[in-house]
Each structure stands twice: as C-alpha cells, then as structure tokens.
Amino acid sequence: MQLAFPLAETPDSAAAEAGRRLFAGPVDFVKGVVAMSGLPPADRAEICFAGRSNVGKSSLINALTGRKALARASNTPGRTQEINFFTLGESHYLVDLPGYGFANAPVAVVAKWQALLRAYLAGRPSLRRAFVLVDARHGIKPVDEEIMTLLDRAAVPFQCVLTKTDKINAATQDKVLGQVRARLAPHPAAYPELILTSSERGEGLATLRAAIAALG
Numbered sequence: 001m002q003l004a005f006p007l008a009e010t011p012d013s014a015a016a017e018a019g020r021r022l023f024a025g026p027v028d029f030v031k032g033v034v035a036m037s038g039l040p041p042a043d044r045a046e047i048c049f050a051g052r053s054n055v056g057k058s059s060l061i062n063a064l065t066g067r068k069a070l071a072r073a074s075n076t077p078g079r080t081q082e083i084n085f086f087t088l089g090e091s092h093y094l095v096d097l098p099g100y101g102f103a104n105a106p107v108a109v110v111a112k113w114q115a116l117l118r119a120y121l122a123g124r125p126s127l128r129r130a131f132v133l134v135d136a137r138h139g140i141k142p143v144d145e146e147i148m149t150l151l152d153r154a155a156v157p158f159q160c161v162l163t164k165t166d167k168i169n170a171a172t173q174d175k176v177l178g179q180v181r182a183r184l185a186p187h188p189a190a191y192p193e194l195i196l197t198s199s200e201r202g203e204g205l206a207t208l209r210a211a212i213a214a215l216g
Contacts, residue, residue, distance in 0.1 A: 005160070005181045008193040011210035019209030025089040027065045032082035036119050040085055042126035045216050046093040050121075050147055051133030053099035056163040056199060060133065061086075061096055063199040064209060071096050081113045083120055091216055093126075101143040121147070122154040128215040129191065130158040131208075136165045136196070139176045140183040152189045159191040160184060161208065166198040 011019065033039055051057045058071035070086065084096040097120070098113045121130065130151055134140055140160075151158045160180060165173065177194070184190045195211065197204035 005184055005190070005192055005194050008195045008207050008211065011207055015210040015214065016206050018213040019206060019211075022088055022092065022213045023065055023209050026087065027067060027070060027089075027094070028087050029070070030085040030087055030093070032084050033116075034082050034113075035116065036123070039083075039120070039124070040093070042124065044091055044093055044126065045128050046095060046124065046126045047128055047212050047215055048095035048097050048121075048130050049133060050097045050117075050130055050158075051099060051163075052101040052135070052141065052143060055099065055133045055135050057096065057099065057133050059199040060161075060163055060197060061094065063202065064205055065094075081109065083116065088212075092212065094212075095127075097121075100147060101141070118150055121150055121156060127156055130156055131161050131195075132158050133161050133163050134180060136162040136173065136176055137167050139179040145183065145187075148184075148187045148190065152187050155189065157189050157191050158187075159193065159195065159211070161195045161197055161204075163197055163199070165196045165203060166201050 030040055031038070049057050049061060061071040062068055071084065081098055083098065086094045086096070088094050097117055100114060100117060121127070132144065132147060134144060148158060162176070162180070168176070180194065195204050195208050197208060
C-alpha cells in the first residue's frame with residue numbers, strides 16, 4: 001500500500017533546471033501590503049508561504065532565492081506584520097505571509113494582521129498553492145490546523161514543507177513525519193506530498209524550486 005503523504009521525489013534534470021532558472025532570475029520586492037485594497041494585480045501565478053512565527057520562513061525564502069536579506073529574518077517571533085510580495089521573473093509572485101500564532105506585538109496589531117492573512121487566503125484568485133511551513137522539531141500544532149482548515153474552506157491547495165530538518169535525528173524525523181501525516185489526512189486541500197528542507201544545509205531546495213516552477 002502506498003504511504004499517505006510520501007516525501008516528494010527528487011526532481012528530474014529538466015524540472016530541477018526549470019526551478020533553478022526561475023529562482024536564478026530577477027527576484028524583486030514589490031510591496032508590503034497591510035490591507036486587501038493594496039494587493040497588486042492578480043496577473044500571474046502566485047504561491048505563498050505560511051507558517052507559525054519563527055518557523056524559519058524568511059530563512060527559507062532567502063535560501064531559495066540565494067539572497068541573504070530578501071526576506072527579513074528575526075529571532076523575535078511575529079515581526080513580519082505585512083503580506084510581502086516578491087516577483088520571480090515575470091511569471092510568478094512569491095508571497096511571504098505574516099507569521100501566525102504567538103507574536104511579540106500588541107493584541108490589536110496581532111488581530112489586524114491575522115484578519116488580513118485570512119482574507120488573503122480566502123480571496124486571492126491567482127493563488128496556485130500555499131506552502132504551509134512546519135518546524136520539523138515540533139510537527140503540526142493546532143494553530144497550523146486552523147490555517148489548513150481555512151485553506152480547505154477556500155479550496156486553496158496547500159503543501160506541507162518541513163523546515164529545520166538539520167536540527168533533528170532520523171528517529172525523531174520518522175516520529176514527526178508520522179504525526180504530520182496523521183494530522184494532514186482529514187484535510188481535503190492538502191497536496192499529497194511532503195517536502196523536507198534545511199535552509200542551513202540547502203536540503204530540499206531544488207525540490208521546492210521545481211515544485212514552484214511547475215505551478216505556472
């Protein structure tokens with residue numbers, strides 16, 4: 001019997017090259033959006049990265065693009081309070097969503113950007129896939145499932161990407177993968193492949209780039 005939510009296979013040479021070319025081309029910051037009225041035109045394929053505060057989202061975006069400070073990384077959870085849009089060449093938008101969960105900010109500020117996050121996920125017609133980042137040390141938390149349920153309701157396909165896999169050993173990874181697979185099973189919008197990544201070691205980056213390039 002095929003394992004539910006298998007690990008994504010290493011891309012073939014053509015797919016890997018398409019992903020490399022996409023991310024080797026121009027990657028530019030467009031704008032930070034604080035209200036739905038500020039979204040750029042929905043005129044190209046769009047992918048977004050969502051994840052709990054401090055899951056390593058900015059580090060992963062920087063590693064994918066090979067630019068050390070494209071997305072602002074911080075040791076203080078909840079610093080990203082806007083939806084940040086970047087162009088990948090002329091074909092894609094890469095979207096960095098505000099971290100959800102704990103945030104070191106006033107309650108009213110947190111509530112405002114969480115509402116923006118939910119509105120974006122539910123109402124962006126050009127959004128091809130959400131990549132939901134999960135810390136490989138901790139697995140899927142209830143706050144992750146809230147976002148996954150929202151994506152289910154909005155019929156937005158999402159794919160689970162485990163981050164910081166360099167921080168755990170093989171036995172812990174197997175345990176976490178079991179938990180992640182069990183938690184994903186009830187979600188109809190979950191794409192049936194997992195991607196393991198390490199921004200520190202570069203693991204999984206070619207696979208993730210290829211997956212994004214295929215969403216043209």
